[in-house]
Amino acid sequence: MQYNVEVRTSLKKGMLNPEASTIEKALALLNFEVENTKTINIIQFSLNAENKEEALAQVDEMCQKLLCNPVIHDYEINISEE
Template identity: 65%
Template sequence: MKFNVEVRIKLKKGMLNPEAATIQRALALLGYEVENTNTMDIITFTMEEDNKRKVKEEVEDMCQRLLCNPVIHDYKINIKPED
């Protein structure tokens, strides 16, 4: 069975985010006043596995070992069966 996987990775609250700060300053220079700017990485891929539970376990392992730094990042995993 194939599953579509989406992993959303963002910095934990309180971590410095220079990319978001630069975007917020640039928007202000263009005349847009925004607050609480944040950036996020979205990684998508397809996995073939017997069940959703096994996919979740493997993606959790991927996040812990490679996709993010659990010390500074929060992440959310979305898994859906491929139609």
């Protein structure tokens, strides 16, 4: 069975986000005032697995081992059938 996977990674609350603060400052230089800037990264891919549970277990392992840094990132996994 082929599954579409989306992994959404964001920094945990309280972590400094230099990318977001740079965006906010650069927008301010262009006279745009914005607040509470956050950045989120999404990785999408397709994956073969026996069933949804197996797919979820595999993707969770990928997140722990490579896609995210569990110390600083929160992640969310969405899996749908192709």
